[in-house]
Amino acid sequence: MSGDSEVKVRAAVSRGVGMVTSIEDLLLAAPGPGEVRVAIDACAVCHSDLMFLDGGWSIDFPVVLGHEAAGRVVELGEGVDNVAVGDRVVVSLIRACGACRACRRGHDVACTGDLALRNRSPLSDLNGKPVTHGLGTAAFAEQVVVHRSQVASFADSVPAEAAALLGCGVLTGVGAVTNTARVGKGDSVVVIGCGGVGLSVVQGARLAGADPIIAVDPLPAKQEAALRFGATHSTGPDGTTDRLVEATGGHLADHVFITTAAPGAFAGATSMLNRMGALVLVGIPAEGVTVEIDPGVLAVANQRILGSKMGTARLCEDVPRLIGQYQAGLLDLDGMITSTHSLDDIDTAFDEARSGEVIRTVVVFDHADNVKDPSG
Ligand SMILES: [Zn+2]
Ligand SMILES: [Zn+2]
Known part of the structure; x- marks a missing residue:
């Protein structure tokens, strides 16, 4: 059911170090083979986002950041069989081709496979100029296109804000303990x-x-x-x-x-x-x-x-285990969410994360925005 038309999405576009973020309509390409399109429900602010925004690490501007997310699968590219349309999924930057030497050894975080999304951004502005797909995810946007290995499904009973934390921060921290050390x-x-x-x-x-x-x-x-x-x-x-x-x-x-x-x-x-x-x-x-x-x-x-990059995690193994621990009351995700903000208020979320006074602040998306007709 691979589509061939791009969709228009509202996204938080960062245009330079130290600049305020602008909320703009961008074009998001249809998912290619092995890729999925996900409507984002929640995306937490991670310190890595701030490192790029504040110039600690270099990146090509303009960029859409955001890589600790949860949403719902809305479209599958050719050959995707790990998730179905309608599945609720954690979205992460960990991308694994499944075929390179690292992937064959289960080292998804060290994948060197030549995936199409490593060479092209699915995002462009309305004039067709490319916009960087921040950390291969770009989830400060209503929808994303990512590789199928970047998503792992979870049960409907888990709130999106909690599940989002499994995309980076919690996966990185718990994984460092269990997988790396x-x-x-x-x-x-x-x-x-x-x-x-x-x-x-x-x-x-x-x-x-x-x-x-x-x-x-x-x-x-x-x-x-x-x-x-x-x-x-x-x-x-x-x-x-x-x-x-x-x-x-x-x-x-x-x-x-x-x-x-x-x-x-x-x-x-x-x-x-x-x-x-x-x-x-x-x-x-x-x-x-x-x-x-x-x-x-x-x-x-x-x-x-x-x-320990990303908790040496494999999404397909770590996300189900962490979700299970959350559901059993062993892993506290809700207590880590200090505040939530709308996409329009994302600079406030960045400021809160920068001040270090919040544990996690999460950008939440209004679901009505997320069910746009794919034709545009
Ligand atoms: Zn992160
Ligand atoms: Zn690989």
Whole structure:
């Protein structure tokens, strides 16, 4: 049932670093082979969106950002069999061809396959000029076209705002614990940074049976939030070592997760590690940030440094598991949503996320806008 006509969608268009966002009508191409069109119900603001908006990472403007989303499938390209029209789906930036070496080994986050959407944006302005498909998703828009591997379906009983968080922040945080670091029962864990990703690491560590779980954040409100989400201890950055020594009886941490992009968080992080410990790098700093590491110390202490992009997740496995944990009351998604905004109010959502005072703010779409006739 692949269509051949583009649709008009309202989207939040960012035209340059530091510029306010404009809400514009754009043209969205029909899904090609292996692609799906999804009407977006909710898309959370992630710090990665802000890194592009604020110039920390480079991107081609104009761009539509937004990559932590949930919606409903409205059109299938040729050969799509993992979802059906009408399915409610989580939408993520993780895109896996299924055939390259990484995909064959189950490493979806490392896919190098030559997918059509890697080479062309499905978005253009009304004059036909291309608009960047931000993070391969562009979900600050009424509808998106993404590769079939970027969606995973979920039950009707789960609110879209909650499911959206599984597209990036929660997937990244919980996945870092379960997939990347493989935290076990009784492991001692330090979590540096208690935003949406950090609190998801805290939740993942709690689910894995880690103890103690020491949450570190400069903001007292975030320290309190971490305790609500399952941290056993919380502290500001200056008190980390004391707290760690006290909570572990001097054994230090089996895992230190850095979930912030703040350069200061990386310096000295390995000194918190126990023998056999692992430093898990989750937050992605601005381009050009470097840290010094003493390789001798790491070698002698059998310590590891692990990069963790998107929680080393596979959507087809991780989303159903996380949805199940949410439905069983084990994973708190609703408590992570501090505010919601309409698309027209997206700059307020960006400001709230930038201030660090919200856990997650979600842009919600009026459903009436989402059922436009595909012909335009
Ligand atoms: Zn993200
Ligand atoms: Zn691949």
